[in-house]
Amino acid sequence: MGKKNVCVVVLGDIGRSPRMQYHAQSFIRQGFDVDIVGYTDSPVLDDLKEKATIISVRKPFPFDEYVPRTIAFLFKVVWQTLTLLWAILVKRKSDIVLVQNPPAIPTLAVCWFYCSNAPLVKLSLFYEHTFGRLADFNLCVTKAMKDDLHNKWNIEATTLYDRPGPQFKTITLFEKHNLLEKMNLNDFTELSESGEVQLKPDRPSLLVSSTSWTPDEDFSILLKALQKYDESDNIYPKLICIITGRGPLKCHYQQMVLKLKWKKVTIITPWLENNDYPLLLACADLGVCLHASSSGLDLPMKVIDMYGVGLPVCAYDFKCLNELVRHNENGLVFSTENQLALHIMTWFKNFPSEICEKRRRFCKEIDNFRAVDWHTNWMNNAYPIF
DSSP states (O other), rough: OOEEEEEEEEEGGGGGGGHHHHHHHHHHTOOEEEEEEEOOOOOOHHHHHHSSEEEOOOOOGGGGGGGGHHHHHHHHHHHHHHHHHHHHHHHHSSSEEEESOOTTHHHHHHHHHHTTOOHHHHHHHHHHHHHTTTTOOOOOOOHHHHHHHHHHHHHOOOEEEOOOOOOOOOOHHHHHHHHHTTOOOOEEEETTTTEEEEEOTTTOEEEEEEEEOOOTOHHHHHHHHHHHHHHTTTTSSEEEEEEEEOOHHHHHHHHHHHHHOEEEEEEEEOOOTTTTTHHHHHHHHHEEEOOSSSSSSSOOOHHHHHTTTOOOOEOOOOTTTTTOOOBBBTEEEEESSHHHHHHHHHHHHHTTOOOOOOHHHHHHHHHHHHHHHHHHHHHHHHHGGG
């Protein structure tokens, strides 16, 4: 009997969908043939390039530049339906189809049609409700989402909490030195006379945040908090804040940053290779997550990544965040720039001669989280379904 084939459908950029890439990796480890269907704007994980078949779907034409939004939406749906349907029909036959939702339209209907051969907001809800119930099994990423599906639509789902991918791990001081030197950040480490890498005793603090530069992540909160930090006493060290990611508002905020005349805080927005992002997180002293879930039912992969490298996190608070970040237990949460500024100042007070007392406790909890990796968690909770 030949291998079973799994089709992983991502109606978005595959390279920026880590969760679905991790699913694909786990399927491959269990001996499945894997096809991944989606947009190919960003590079995918290296082993998927070698072991999975990537099927590129052409992105929609920008209809909204030429016709009213409602008509543009309909045109976009037709475009996506036809291109997705073509992509999954011309490839080899799949035994299992794993679909990322959102976007529900038109992904659920197209994939249901493939498997079975069979006002806009209200229509969308009806659509998702109808086709969601037609799935053989459902996976969700939080208990809050599981309860919501059950209470609203009587849909039963299995909770599969996210875990970091294997590339997110702790690194050696030598690896930190190499990356920081590559990024021309020479204030953190140095070589001793014996040739060993050591941390500089007068090094600045390193704060890192990854953002999609969209209205969903209010970058101004971080800017205002850093403004307060810059105005603080001398017991707080110089701080380098590295912001990664790309998105529509990046240029807007970069122009704002250029106008700032700060004395203690420096913001840089480097371009990173895929393999360097996990290394950068592992170099940082504190991570900041600005993600605010629009549904209040999902959790930020950015925090998962940071926990994967053992990095404590300060995260924007929302409805179900406590399923991942528990304030003063394994991380810090904030809702305003004042709270964020206070957390940053408390964390870096008298740094690096004094390390925040909470760090050791947080890192112990984070190590417990890291003890269960993605594949182990996937085998326990998702694999029995397939």
